[in-house]
Amino acid sequence: MRKEFRLAGAGGQGLISASIILAEAIASRTDLHVAQTQSYGPESRGGSSRGDVIISDSQVDYPEVTKPQYLLVMTQEACSTYAKGLAPGGVLIADSTYVKEIPPVDGTVKSYPISERAREMGREIVANMIGLGILAGFTGVVSPEVLEEAVMERLPKSTWDLNRKALRHGFEVGMQMAGRGEVVTERARAQRPGLGELEK
Amino acid sequence: MAESRSRLYQGNEACVEGAIAAGMRFFAGYPITPSTEIAELCSVRLPQVGGTFIQMEDEIASMAAVCGASLAGLKAMTATSGPGFSLKQENIGFAAEAEIPCVIVNVQRVGPSTGMPTSPAQGDLMQARWGRHGDQEIVALSPAYVEEVYSLTVEAFNISEELRTPVILLMDEVVGHLREKVTLPKPGDLVIKDRKKPAPGSRYLPYAPGEGEDGDIPPLGVFGDGFRFHVTGLTHGPEGFPTNSPNVGEPQIKRINSKISSRREKLCKAEELFTEEADVLVVSFGCSARSAKKAVKDLRAMGVKVGLLRLITVWPFPEHLIQRIAARQLKAVVVPEMNLGQLAREVRRCLDGRAPVIGVNRVAGKLIEPADIIRAVQEVR
Numbered sequence: 001m002r003k004e005f006r007l008a009g010a011g012g013q014g015l016i017s018a019s020i021i022l023a024e025a026i027a028s029r030t031d032l033h034v035a036q037t038q039s040y041g042p043e044s045r046g047g048s049s050r051g052d053v054i055i056s057d058s059q060v061d062y063p064e065v066t067k068p069q070y071l072l073v074m075t076q077e078a079c080s081t082y083a084k085g086l087a088p089g090g091v092l093i094a095d096s097t098y099v100k101e102i103p104p105v106d107g108t109v110k111s112y113p114i115s116e117r118a119r120e121m122g123r124e125i126v127a128n129m130i131g132l133g134i135l136a137g138f139t140g141v142v143s144p145e146v147l148e149e150a151v152m153e154r155l156p157k158s159t160w161d162l163n164r165k166a167l168r169h170g171f172e173v174g175m176q177m178a179g180r181g182e183v184v185t186e187r188a189r190a191q192r193p194g195l196g197e198l199e200k
Numbered sequence: 201m202a203e204s205r206s207r208l209y210q211g212n213e214a215c216v217e218g219a220i221a222a223g224m225r226f227f228a229g230y231p232i233t234p235s236t237e238i239a240e241l242c243s244v245r246l247p248q249v250g251g252t253f254i255q256m257e258d259e260i261a262s263m264a265a266v267c268g269a270s271l272a273g274l275k276a277m278t279a280t281s282g283p284g285f286s287l288k289q290e291n292i293g294f295a296a297e298a299e300i301p302c303v304i305v306n307v308q309r310v311g312p313s314t315g316m317p318t319s320p321a322q323g324d325l326m327q328a329r330w331g332r333h334g335d336q337e338i339v340a341l342s343p344a345y346v347e348e349v350y351s352l353t354v355e356a357f358n359i360s361e362e363l364r365t366p367v368i369l370l371m372d373e374v375v376g377h378l379r380e381k382v383t384l385p386k387p388g389d390l391v392i393k394d395r396k397k398p399a400p401g402s403r404y405l406p407y408a409p410g411e412g413e414d415g416d417i418p419p420l421g422v423f424g425d426g427f428r429f430h431v432t433g434l435t436h437g438p439e440g441f442p443t444n445s446p447n448v449g450e451p452q453i454k455r456i457n458s459k460i461s462s463r464r465e466k467l468c469k470a471e472e473l474f475t476e477e478a479d480v481l482v483v484s485f486g487c488s489a490r491s492a493k494k495a496v497k498d499l500r501a502m503g504v505k506v507g508l509l510r511l512i513t514v515w516p517f518p519e520h521l522i523q524r525i526a527a528r529q530l531k532a533v534v535v536p537e538m539n540l541g542q543l544a545r546e547v548r549r550c551l552d553g554r555a556p557v558i559g560v561n562r563v564a565g566k567l568i569e570p571a572d573i574i575r576a577v578q579e580v581r
Contacts, residue, residue: 020208020379023208023379024207024208026381027206027207027208027380027382028206028207028208033380033381034208034380034381035378035379036208036378036379036380037377037378037379038377059345060380061490061491061493061497061570062490062491062494062567062569062570063378063380063487063490063567064567066569
C-alpha cells in the first residue's frame with residue numbers, strides 16, 4: 001500500500017506546514033512509514049507552494065509524489081497545474097474561495113469554500129487546518145485528536161484554539177464528503193488509527 | 201502518553217541529532233543551502249548540551265576552526281554544500297595530513313560553481329575523493345534514508361575518532377530536505393567510539409606508530425592536557441616537526457594512506473538486493489539508489505533477473521564487493537547517478553572489461569525516476 005497526498009497553493013497559505021503536521025502525526029502515532037517533501041518559490045508570501053506526503057505500509061523507496069491519490073488545491077493556479085496529475089480514481093479537493101475552474105479529471109472532485117470559512121472563523125490563516133482536516137476526515141488516515149497533538153507540538157500555544165476549531169470543522173466536512181457519519185473521537189482509535197478509506 | 205522513539209525528522213535535522221548523540225560538541229560553519237538547517241539547528245542544540253556553535257567568516261575559516269576544536273579535544277563538525285565544499289578542501293587536506301578527527305557534511309547540489317542552489321545532484325563524488333592535492337585516502341559515507349543519516353553521522357564520528365582522520369558525510373539535497381519517520385536507537389544501544397589518548401606523564405610522540413592492532417594509528421593528545429606537540433601540514437616526523445627527509449617523509453605519507461586502505465573491507469558498508477541471482481546489476485548510492493531500489497523491485501516483479509548494490513560507504517571504494525558480484529556472468533552493470541558518470545567510471549575500473557557499464561545520468565536538478573532505470577535495464581540484451 002502506497003498513497004500519495006499533495007497539498008498545493010500559494011506561499012503563505014500554510015500548506016507545507018499542513019503537510020508536515022500530517023506527516024508528523026502519521027510518523028509518531030501510527031505504524032505506517034511516511035515521507036514528506038516540499039517545493040516553493042523564493043517568496044515567503046505568494047508564489048507557488050506545495051507540500052507532498054507519501055504514506056506506505058513498507059519503507060518508501062522513491063520519495064517523490066508522482067500521481068497523488070489525494071490532491072488539495074487552494075489556488076486556481078495550483079488547480080490548473082496539478083489537477084491533470086491526479087491518479088486515476090483519485091480525489092481532488094478544491095478551495096472554492098479561489099478555485100473557480102476545475103479541469104476534467106479521472107476521479108472524484110469535491111469543493112468547499114475553505115478560505116472563506118476560515119475567515120468567518122476568525123482568521124484566514126487557519127484555512128490550511130480546515131484543508132488538512134478535510135483530507136484526514138475524508139481518508140480516515142488519522143483522527144482529529146492525533147492531528148491536534150501534532151499541531152500542539154509544532155505551533156505556538158496562542159494559536160491552538162483556533163487551529164483546533166478549524167481542524168475539527170474540516171474533519172467533519174471531510175467525513176461528510178466521504179459519505180460517512182459522526183466524527184469518531186474515541187481515544188483508542190486516536191492511538192492506533194486504522195487506514196479507514198485507504199484500506200479500500 | 202508513552203514515550204515514542206519514532207518521530208518525523210528532516211534529513212538535515214537527523215544529521216544534527218546523530219552528531220550530538222555521537223558526542224559532537226563543536227560546530228563551525230558558514231551556512232549554505234541545501235545544508236543550512238544543519239548550521240541553524242546546531243546553533244540551537246549545541247548550547248543546550250554544553251557545546252559551542254560558531255558562524256565563521258567563510259568556509260575556509262570554519263574548517264580551520266573545526267581542526268582547532270578537535271585538537272582541543274572536542275568532537276567537531278562542519279556542514280556545507282558544493283561551492284563551500286571546494287573552499288574547505290585545503291583544510292580537509294590539513295586534517296588528513298595532521299591526522300585530526302573531524303566530520304565534514306556535504307549536502308550536494310547541482311554544480312559546477314554555484315550551480316543550482318537548492319536542487320539535488322551527486323556531482324561531488326570525485327571531489328570527496330580527490331579534492332585535495334597530494335596522496336591521501338579518505339572515508340566518505342553516503343546515506344539514502346533519513347534514518348540512515350542519523351546512524352551514518354554517528355558512524356562518521358566513530359570512524360574519524362578511531363582512525364584519526366577526517367570523514368566526509370556525502371549527503372544530497374533530496375535526503376537532506378526529505379522528512380521521514382525515524383526510530384531512534386535507545387541511548388544504551390548506540391555504539392560511541394572515542395579517540396585513543398596518550399598515557400598521562402608519558403613522553404608523547406604524536407605521529408609515532410606503535411605496536412599491535414591499530415598500532416598504525418598513534419594516540420592523540422588533547423591540547424590543554426599537558427602534552428606539548430607540534431601540528432603542521434608539512435610532512436613531519438614522529439614528533440610532529442617538519443622534515444624533508446625521504447626516509448621519514450615517505451613512511452608517514454604511506455601510513456596515512458594505508459591506515460584507511462588496509463581497512464577497506466571493514467569500512468565498506470553496502471546494501472544488496474537479489475545480487476546472487478542477477479543477470480544485470482544496478483549499482484547506485486544516495487538519493488539515486490532509492491529510485492534504483494524501486495526500479496529493481498518493479499523489474500523483479502516483471503520477472504527480470506536484476507539485482508541492486510547500494511553503496512553506503514563510497515570511499516574507500518568497495519571494489520571487493522563489485523568484483524565478488526561480477527564473478528558470476530553479468531550481462532551488464534547499470535549505474536544511475538545524478539552526475540555525468542563519476543561512479544560508473546569507478547565501477548568500470550573495478551570490472552576491468554568483464555561486463556559493459558551503462559550509465560543513467562541526470563544533472564537537471566531533479567531526482568532520477570525509476571522509469572529511467574527500468575528502461576536502461578530493459579534495453580540490456
